[in-house]
Amino acid sequence: MLEIEDIQHILLTRAPAMTGRYEFLSFKDAAAGRAWLEEIRGKVHSAAAARASVETDKRWITVAFTWNGLRTLGLDETSLASFPEEFRQGMVARSAMLGDTGESHPDKWVGGLASPELHAIVILFARDEPERARCQAEHAGLLARCKGVTVLSTLDLQATPPFDHAHDHFGYRDRMSQPAIEGSGDEPTPGSGAPLKPGEFILGYPDENGAPFAPPQPDVLSRNGSFMAYRRLEEHVGKFRDFLNQNGKTVEERELIAAKLMGRWRSGAPLVLAPEQDDPALAADPQRSNDFNYKTQDPHGYAVPLGSHIRRMNPRDTGANMNRRRMIRRGATYGTHLPDDATDDGTERGIAAFVICASLIRQFEFAQNVWINDKNFHELGNERDPIIGTQDGTLEFKIPRRPIRKTITGLPAFTTVRGGAYFFLPGLKALAWLAGNGNGKDS
Amino acid sequence: MTHATNGNTWTKPAAMAIPKEGYHMLENGRYGPLYPRTPANHGFTIIAKVQKGREQAVREYGKTIEGAIAGSPDALAVLKLHYLRWVLFDIDGSTYFMYQGIFDTDFDKYTEDAIALFTSLGVNTVFENLEGFPKDWKTNAPAFIKFVRDHQRPSFLEYGEYPYVTADEIKKALRLKEKFSEMLDQMQ
Numbered sequence: 001m002l003e004i005e006d007i008q009h010i011l012l013t014r015a016p017a018m019t020g021r022y023e024f025l026s027f028k029d030a031a032a033g034r035a036w037l038e039e040i041r042g043k044v045h046s047a048a049a050a051r052a053s054v055e056t057d058k059r060w061i062t063v064a065f066t067w068n069g070l071r072t073l074g075l076d077e078t079s080l081a082s083f084p085e086e087f088r089q090g091m092v093a094r095s096a097m098l099g100d101t102g103e104s105h106p107d108k109w110v111g112g113l114a115s116p117e118l119h120a121i122v123i124l125f126a127r128d129e130p131e132r133a134r135c136q137a138e139h140a141g142l143l144a145r146c147k148g149v150t151v152l153s154t155l156d157l158q159a160t161p162p163f164d165h166a167h168d169h170f171g172y173r174d175r176m177s178q179p180a181i182e183g184s185g186d187e188p189t190p191g192s193g194a195p196l197k198p199g200e201f202i203l204g205y206p207d208e209n210g211a212p213f214a215p216p217q218p219d220v221l222s223r224n225g226s227f228m229a230y231r232r233l234e235e236h237v238g239k240f241r242d243f244l245n246q247n248g249k250t251v252e253e254r255e256l257i258a259a260k261l262m263g264r265w266r267s268g269a270p271l272v273l274a275p276e277q278d279d280p281a282l283a284a285d286p287q288r289s290n291d292f293n294y295k296t297q298d299p300h301g302y303a304v305p306l307g308s309h310i311r312r313m314n315p316r317d318t319g320a321n322m323n324r325r326r327m328i329r330r331g332a333t334y335g336t337h338l339p340d341d342a343t344d345d346g347t348e349r350g351i352a353a354f355v356i357c358a359s360l361i362r363q364f365e366f367a368q369n370v371w372i373n374d375k376n377f378h379e380l381g382n383e384r385d386p387i388i389g390t391q392d393g394t395l396e397f398k399i400p401r402r403p404i405r406k407t408i409t410g411l412p413a414f415t416t417v418r419g420g421a422y423f424f425l426p427g428l429k430a431l432a433w434l435a436g437n438g439n440g441k442d443s
Numbered sequence: 444m445t446h447a448t449n450g451n452t453w454t455k456p457a458a459m460a461i462p463k464e465g466y467h468m469l470e471n472g473r474y475g476p477l478y479p480r481t482p483a484n485h486g487f488t489i490i491a492k493v494q495k496g497r498e499q500a501v502r503e504y505g506k507t508i509e510g511a512i513a514g515s516p517d518a519l520a521v522l523k524l525h526y527l528r529w530v531l532f533d534i535d536g537s538t539y540f541m542y543q544g545i546f547d548t549d550f551d552k553y554t555e556d557a558i559a560l561f562t563s564l565g566v567n568t569v570f571e572n573l574e575g576f577p578k579d580w581k582t583n584a585p586a587f588i589k590f591v592r593d594h595q596r597p598s599f600l601e602y603g604e605y606p607y608v609t610a611d612e613i614k615k616a617l618r619l620k621e622k623f624s625e626m627l628d629q630m631q
Contacts, residue, residue, distance in 0.1 A: 085585075086473070097471050209559075213582045320521040320556045362555055362584070365473050370552045379611055 002047075002183045002198055002205070006224040006427040008062055009050035010123065010330055011202060011356055012184055014175075015060040017125035019132045020157040020332060022352060023139065025149055026117040030074035032148025033119065037063070037073070038435040039142055040122065046428050058131040062123035063431060064228055064423035066090060069119030073434055075221075082217040083424070086361045087227060090116075091420045098365065099373040099390035104417035111153030113232070113419030118152055121230065121423055123354075125157075125332075132156075155232065155352055157332040165268075165284075168333055169235040169349050170258070170387075170414070173268030173283060177290050177314060179326040191291035193323070201328055201358055202226055208323040212358075216424075221434070224427030229355040229364040232334075232419040233388065238344020240414045247408060252277075260399050261386040263310035270310075275303040293317040301400045306378040309387040312371040318378075327363050328356040348418065360422055388415050457482035457606040465597025472551030474588050482603030484525060486545040491594045493538040497572035498531060501540055504569040505529065511564050518564055521556050523547040525610050540573060547609040554588050 004012065027033030043061045050060060065073070067088045071080055086094060092106045092114050100106060106114040122139065126132035143149055160167065166174040180188035181202070182195040199207030203215045204223040215222040248254030255278065259265045265274065268283035272292040283289055295317040298304055304311050316322065335349025357363035371377065372385040375395070384390055386397050391413035399406040426434060459481045461467070470477045478485065493501055511518055523546045530541040544550075550557070560566070562581055570576045570590075577586035 097473060209582065211582060213584070320553075321559050324555060324559070361473050366555070369473055374552065376548070379609065 002181070002202070003224050003427070004051070004184075005046045005048040006429050007047045007202060008425055008427065009045040009047045009060055010062045010354070011226055011328065011425065012047035012181065012186075013050045013054070014330070015050065015057075015125040016054065017060065017127060017157075017332070018159050018163070019127075019129055020123070020125040021132060021136060022124070022155045022157070023122045024111060024113065024118055024152040024154070025120040025122065026112075026115075026152050027069065027072045027119045028148035028150075030072060032146060033069070033073045034434070034436045036142065036146040036149045037431060039146070040139075041428070041431040041435055044428060044431060058127040059135050060125040061135075062125075062425070063120065064123075064425040065120045065434075066118055066421055066423060068116050070424065070434075072119050075434075079217050079221065082214070084216075084227075084359065084361065086365060087422050087424065091229065091422050094365065098368045099384075100417050100420070101390060102392055103413070104390065109232075109417070109419040111155065111232075111419050113153070113230075113421055115152065118421055121421070155334055157334050157352065158336070160333050160337040167266075168351055169237050169335070169338065170240050171266045172258075172262055172264070173266065175329075176264065176268050176270075177310075179328065189286045189290050190288070191293070193326075196323055196326060199358055200323070200326060200363075201356060203358055207358060221426065221430045223430065225430055226356050226358060226425045227360050227364075228423040228425050229357075229360055230353070230419075230421045230423060231355070231417060232350065232352045234348050234350040234416045234418050236344070236412075236414055236416070237338045237349065239412055243412060243414070260305050261308060261397065263304040263308035271303040272298050301378075302402065305397070305399050307380045307383040307386065307397060309385055312377060312385050312389075313367065315371070325363055325366055326357075327367065330354045330356065350415070350418070354423075356425070383411075386411055386414070453605040453608045455606070456602070456604050458600060458602040461597060461599050461601065463599070465595075472549060474551050474554060475592050477549050477551055478597055480549075480607070481598070481601035482606030483601040484545055484547055484603070484607065484609070485549050486543065486598070486601075487550055487591075488596045488598065489542045489591060489594045490596050491540055491573040491575070491590075493531070493540050494572050494574055498538045501531060501569055501572050504566070507565060507569075511566075519560065521560060522553060523610060540569075547611070550591075554591075555584060558584055558587055 009015070027036070040061070040063060044063055045057070045060050050057070067080070067083060067090060080088070091098070095101070095106050112118060124132065124135050126135060143151065160169055168174055177192060180186040180192060180195040181198050183198060184195070186195070188195055197207050198205035199212045203225045204212065204219065206212060244254040244257055247257045255265065259271055259278075264270050265278040265283065267278050267280045268289055269279040270289060270292055272294070273279070273288070274282055293316045294304070294311065301311070319325070331351060331353030333350070334352050336347055338344065338349065355364045372389050375382055375384060377383070380398065382396050383398065384395055391411055393410050393412055395411050397408045397411050399408070459479075461479065461481070464476070465478050466476055467479060478487070525545040525547070528541070528543040530543070532539055532541065570580070576590055577583055580587040580590070
């Protein structure tokens with residue numbers, strides 16, 4: 001049984017938020033961090049609480065810590081050493097392997113995210129703007145009382161129009177495919193695979209390989225916790241639209257190119273099921289919109305190019321050990337919407353997302369290093385993920401077609417990583433323990 | 444150092460000398476240094492001491508793997524292999540096991556897949572006859588990976604008569620040749 005009254009809501013539920021804010025914090029010392037945590041932890045929803053009150057609640061809070069944050073909170077050396085190496089090192093140290101180079105290099109990150117002084121994140125998802133403003137003021141009040149806790153940076157979230165479905169600044173519909181967790185009560189949509197063992201995402205439970213291996217210690221700290229990779233990804237909307245215009249003479253051609261890069265039409269309709277033209281009704285029907293595979297339905301990529309984004313992020317029946325590679329995605333867009341007819345205004349806009357998994361190295365880093373950035377994925381030779389891969393203008397994107405494939409050369413970078421971090425997402429009891437009811441009692 | 448397989452690279456035999464570290468320039472994968480793709484493609488050579496008296500047990504695994512592949516020829520497909528070579532040899536009265544693989548992908552990338560595969564195929568227990576192999580390897584992937592990396596002996600020279608060609612490309616070429624021969628036969 002999942003202890004849903006102890007698991008932070010973000011792991012299992014998606015808040016119906018239209019806005020929100022991330023605040024990145026630094027603790028002067030353990031006392032400061034614990035005092036802040038003791039006050040805020042009561043506002044963190046469990047999955048059970050979020051489910052019970054999702055219709056009436058207006059705000060949802062998540063709290064998570066970097067390894068440096070846990071150390072500053074006074075966690076003892078044995079416990080600190082029991083965390084996986086990639087988490088201890090942090091995202092900055094892993095940047096070369098993750099492909100965060102060039103414009104995406106940590107030296108260029110914003111908001112102090114590359115700093116070892118980054119200790120914690122507070123995620124606020126709010127139903128509307130007044131609620132966000134109210135929560136923001138309330139947290140400012142808390143921080144004013146907690147001397148020694150400083151804000152490194154903040155990021156305001158903002159849904160982009162049209163508001164009837166979630167999508168990014170490029171216009172791609174989001175949230176099309178998400179794994180379901182056994183025992184969570186969520187039914188996977190057709191095509192999403194059987195529910196996965198909770199240990200793939202939540203520490204302390206059996207995973208797809210059987211009993212979980214050595215979670216961080218003590219158990220009270222790790223149980224019902226998870227790891228989160230944060231990515232602040234700027235989307236260069238003007239450059240993306242210019243690219244579509246250069247590669248498509250008509251609206252139809254431009255939409256098809258956009259669809260080929262993603263593997264779905266911008267509506268969300270999958271190319272495997274709608275290869276010739278968009279099908280918004282299919283996109284809006286969760287019983288059908290994810291119900292496809294590749295090995296039998298599109299082995300050569302005539303519908304979904306072998307190097308397209310969704311084929312890399314989830315190769316489905318063409319990848320090995322897929323159940324050990326799945327991830328939960330949460331997050332939102334930030335920055336203003338760039339109207340369709342406007343030229344790029346130079347404002348930063350993008351996606352600020354979290355990848356949640358039990359093992360950063362086996363799930364998030366594998367996806368980043370192998371699926372997204374391996375130039376030879378599916379024997380492609382000279383490609384990376386066209387949407388979020390490391391692009392420097394020298395790589396290509398091949399679109400299989402009969403009789404002769406189309407090869408786009410010199411693919412530009414449509415996105416840039418502007419920051420990121422690895423966080424540990426404790427359960428509610430662990431938050432209490434970290435705040436003082438156990439942590440540091442022996443020191 | 445990367446080499447594309449396009450063009451006529453394969454027509455010109457090539458050799459590559461490799462520095463002592465096993466790479467020309469340090470580039471880390473998820474678990475440690477990546478070794479370069481050479482004219483003989485990617486590969487590893489793992490050498491470890493066999494526990495006393497277990498030589499025969501190791502040798503018998505040759506038959507186990509032969510049977511596994513006969514029953515399920517695609518069993519190792521995910522590893523993108525060209526060849527495996529298992530060798531036993533003696534130094535100063537101790538027996539050592541050499542596991543050499545030539546494949547088309549850096550082994551860092553598919554480490555976890557390899558472990559899962561070894562478990563499912565029963566290759567597992569051959570390693571259990573080696574000194575220093577983690578007893579809890581089935582659940583302790585990091586320890587398994589550390590053992591492999593600690594016992595990896597990088598090449599200092601690799602040669603390819605048809606450099607940088609992948610197993611898939613070879614199979615495609617042979618299939619084409621077969622089809623072509625068939626067509627010629629039918630035209631007679």
